[in-house]
Amino acid sequence: MKPSVILYKTLPDDLLVRLKNHFTVTQLKDLSPETVRQNAQAFAEAEGILGSSEKVDKAFLEHTPKLRAASTVSVGYDNFDVDALSERHIALMHTPTVLTETVADTIMTLVLATARRAVEVAERVKVGEWKGSIGPDWFGIDVHHKTLGILGMGRIGLALAQRAHFGFSMTILYNARRHHQEAEERFNARYCDLDTLLAESDFVCISLPLTDETYHLIGAEQLAKMKSSAILINAGRGPVVDEKALIQALVDGKIHAAGLDVFEQEPLPVDSPLLSLPNVVALPHIGSATHETRYNMAACAVDNLIAALSGNVKENCVNPQVLK
Numbered sequence: 324m325k326p327s328v329i330l331y332k333t334l335p336d337d338l339l340v341r342l343k344n345h346f347t348v349t350q351l352k353d354l355s356p357e358t359v360r361q362n363a364q365a366f367a368e369a370e371g372i373l374g375s376s377e378k379v380d381k382a383f384l385e386h387t388p389k390l391r392a393a394s395t396v397s398v399g400y401d402n403f404d405v406d407a408l409s410e411r412h413i414a415l416m417h418t419p420t421v422l423t424e425t426v427a428d429t430i431m432t433l434v435l436a437t438a439r440r441a442v443e444v445a446e447r448v449k450v451g452e453w454k455g456s457i458g459p460d461w462f463g464i465d466v467h468h469k470t471l472g473i474l475g476m477g478r479i480g481l482a483l484a485q486r487a488h489f490g491f492s493m494t495i496l497y498n499a500r501r502h503h504q505e506a507e508e509r510f511n512a513r514y515c516d517l518d519t520l521l522a523e524s525d526f527v528c529i530s531l532p533l534t535d536e537t538y539h540l541i542g543a544e545q546l547a548k549m550k551s552s553a554i555l556i557n558a559g560r561g562p563v564v565d566e567k568a569l570i571q572a573l574v575d576g577k578i579h580a581a582g583l584d585v586f587e588q589e590p591l592p593v594d595s596p597l598l599s600l601p602n603v604v605a606l607p608h609i610g611s612a613t614h615e616t617r618y619n620m621a622a623c624a625v626d627n628l629i630a631a632l633s634g635n636v637k638e639n640c641v642n643p644q645v646l647k
C-alpha cells in the first residue's frame with residue numbers, strides 16, 4: 324500500500340501525477356486547526372506533508388502520529404518547530420539552491436527600484452505629472468560604485484555579492500558568524516562587524532533566516548547607525564527588522580528609503596504606514612516568485628518527500644540526524 328500524504332499547496336499537473344505515483348494524496352487548503360479537525364482521519368494516517376507557509380508546531384504534530392517527513396516548498400523553515408519534529412524523528416525537507424539566483428535578482432530589483440525611485444516616478448507618469456523636462460525632484464541616486472552591505476552571507480548573499488561586484492562595480496561588505504572565503508576571494512568582500520557595516524554601507528541588504536538570534540536584529544539603535552542617505556533592503560524574513568522602528572526611521576529621515584519583500588505580518592495590512600511612504604517599495608514576498616523557479620521548487624519538494632519516505636535522502640534535509 325502507498326503511504327498517505329497531505330498536500331496543502333496546488334501543484335502543477337505533472338508534479339501532482341508524480342506525487343500520486345508514489346503516495347495516496349489528500350489535497351487540503353491549509354493546516355489550520357479547523358482543517359485538521361475536519362480531516363482528522365487523513366491527518367491521523369499521514370506519513371508525509373507537503374506545502375508551504377503553514378505553521379507546524381507541537382500542537383499540530385499531536386494530530387499526526389504516523390508522520391515521518393515534512394516537505395516545505397521554501398528554503399526558509401522558521402514556521403516549523405524543528406526541535407519538535409526532530410524529537411519525533413520526522414525529517415524536515417526544504418528547497419535551497421533552486422531559488423538562490425531568482426531571490427538575488429529580487430534583491431537587486433529592490434536596490435535599483437529604491438535608489439532610482441522607479442515605482443514612485445512611474446506612478447507619477449501614470450497620473451499625468453510628467454508635463455515637461457524633469458528636475459531634481461524626480462532624480463534618484465546612483466547604485467554603481469557604491470557600497471553594499473550584506474547581512475547573511477549564505478547562498479543568496481553570495482549570489483547578490485556576485486551581481487553587485489561584477490554588474491555594478493560595488494564594494495561589498497558583509498557581516499557573518501565566520502569569514503566567507505569564497506566571497507572574499509571572488510568578490511573582494513570585506514568582513515566587518517555589524518556596526519561598521521551599518522555605518523559604511525549605502526545599501527544594507529538582509530538575506531538572513533529568522534531565528535531567535537536574528538529576531539529584531541535591526542531595530543531603532545541599528546537604524547540610527549546607518550547613513551541618512553542609506554537604503555535598507557529586507558528579503559530575509561520580516562521580523563528580522565523591527566518594523567515600527569523602521570517606519571519611524573523613514574518618517575524621521577534617519578535613513579533614505581527601504582525596499583521590502585517581507586514583513587512582520589503577511590499579507591501586509593493595507594493600512595500599514597509603510598504603504599503611505601513614497602520612499603518605500605513594498606513587494607508581496609515575491610523573492611522566488613517566477614514561473615520557472617516556483618516550478619523547480621515544487622519539483623524539488625516532491626522529490627524531497629519521495630526521497631524521505633523511501634529512506635533515500637541525499638540532500639535538502641534540515642535535521643539529517645533523524646535519518647540515522
Ligand SMILES: NC(=O)c1ccc[n+]([C@@H]2O[C@H](COP(=O)([O-])OP(=O)(O)OC[C@H]3O[C@@H](n4cnc5c(N)ncnc54)[C@H](O)[C@@H]3O)[C@@H](O)[C@H]2O)c1
Pocket residue numbers: 398399400419420422423426474475476477478479480498499500530531532533534536537558559560584585608609610611
Ligand atoms: N523573500 C523571499 O522570497 C525569500 C526567498 C528565499 C529565502 N528567503 C530567506 O532568505 C534566507 C536565506 O536563504 P539562503 O538560501 O541564503 O540560506 P543560507 O542558509 O545559505 O544563508 C543564510 C546565512 O545567514 C547566516 N546567519 C544566520 N544567522 C546569522 C546571524 N545571527 N548573524 C549573521 N549571519 C547569520 C548563516 O550563517 C548563513 O550563511 C532564508 O532562510 C529565508 O528566510 C527569502
Ligand SMILES: O=C(O)[C@H](O)CO
Pocket residue numbers: 375396397398399400422610611
Ligand atoms: O523561504 C523561501 O523559500 C521563500 O521565502 C518562500 O517562502
